[in-house]
Amino acid sequence: MIKLKENNNFYVITGGPGVGKTTLLEKLKKTNYEIVPEIARELIKEQQNNNGKALPWRNKNLYKEMMFDRSIRSFEEIENNTNKEKPIFFDRGFLDAICYAKLIGSKISERMKSYAENWRYNKNVFMLPPWREIYETDNERKQDWEEVILTFEKMSETYKSYDYKIIEIPKKPISERARFVLEFIEQNRIKNTNAQQ
Template sequence: MKLENENFYIITGGPGVGKTTLLNELQKEGHQIVPEVAREIIKQQMETNGTGLPWKDKELYLKLILEASLKSYLEIQNQNSESLSFFDRGIPDSVCYSKIIEKEISFEINSIAQSYRYNKNVFILPPWQEIYQTDSERKQTWQEAKMTYNVMKETYLSYNYQVIDIPKDSIENRKRFVLDFIRKTK
């Protein structure tokens, strides 16, 4: 089975590049936002003393991310809405994380990434050191953030998505860039 939804747009990139801020601005414009599952998983695992954390059990963390990403996709798909939906990361981000932790891409992950498709244009925010910050859930170094961006871009391209770099600019201009791009390509 293959599902494809042209109204599902991914906004991705390495950590600390302004994804959440951009998504919040798009939500203020009335667009549906699908929050990042990784942060929620980290919060849940920390609250319950779970091991499904990127600094504890990376493979369990990957499994939890993949399951939550697929669940989010299906929930929004089942709403059968014609409006735009912006995802804070997508299912292929699980493939990227597999690569980062040097785990072989399983048949299951690959199959899900190929079967549940978003709009062919994926927006990616490049590393931007001036705005990069760590916190209790984001512990990656600046070097890891840059490497994640590169692996992310390569991963999406390998799944036949067009990767659109969002310029380093004000949040208003970044939002306008995304919405203008969508209007021009619809």
Template sequence: MPDNYYVLTGGPGSGKTTLLEALAQSGYSCIPEVAREIISEQIRDNGTALPWQDYVLYTQLMLERSVLSYTETAKKHIPNQPVFFDRGIPDTLCYAELTKQPITEIMTSYAREYRYNRNVFILPPWEAIYHTDAERKQSWEEAVATYEQMVKTYQQYGYTIIEVPKDTVENRLAFMLRHTKATPENI
């Protein structure tokens, strides 16, 4: 298990993208979220693998792309440098649970095989900053349910949840870096 692979996750609209942008601007390696990439591609190409159309195909693509993202990252990054993933493979299992899909053996095996640092950063629902857009259509209630299921899913796979406080981007960034091995010497 790469101890330097950190997951940043949370329900939609919790400030995750902004925090990852701050990490990247500070010089840290950040791996983009595959779900948003899939949605953008499917909309652009008039595809159906969308959460509001064919959510089973969307889940399959999310799992495949998450594993590919992980394995490609392993080929490119130096082992002692911290890497921050915008969501991890267990996020796909969380989505499957939320949409009442069966958790397949392959999903479980991928979640067990491709591991991240045991400490997973999760951003709690934050209604004051929550909004929808062309790719994020979930209601506030769905955002809260997603957060709750993510906590359960990551814990089920042996991860320790570290909830990032609702605060300024700078304070959230400092909080995360205090809980990692990420220091200026190893970026």
């Protein structure tokens, strides 16, 4: 049995590929917030450099397993080694690996489900919608536009199925997107504080 862990200061920022997620996280980092880099992108780069098989276009299932395991490890390391008084922003969460499993029609193990049910990020998950004007492919991002839309839909569905609330970030300049995230968190904190008094 996986022990319950609730981390209200752990915020996931997610969405389909190429929607400005990493740019937003870099902006938050510049304003002195801790960010946790995207596991999937790091894994792809590593596998390409080492001629590995855990790539979405070589061995989807191995890629899914490694992405999930590394996301769990990352969650645990941050939990054990970080001052959790300020928000910490994750460039995707381990539920993204579950979403990927759904996209490729791969089995979602009981272990994966158990982590998703018991290791919790903040219930509000920030999601960036598909944005055609800024979408570009590169060496690690090879999805076409239809996949971008499908990923966004599946991502919303996956997080909601584990009782998360989707907070959609508007299609605006990066400084406004960062302000939207930080203002939402602050307003939510004030609301929760008032509710407890």
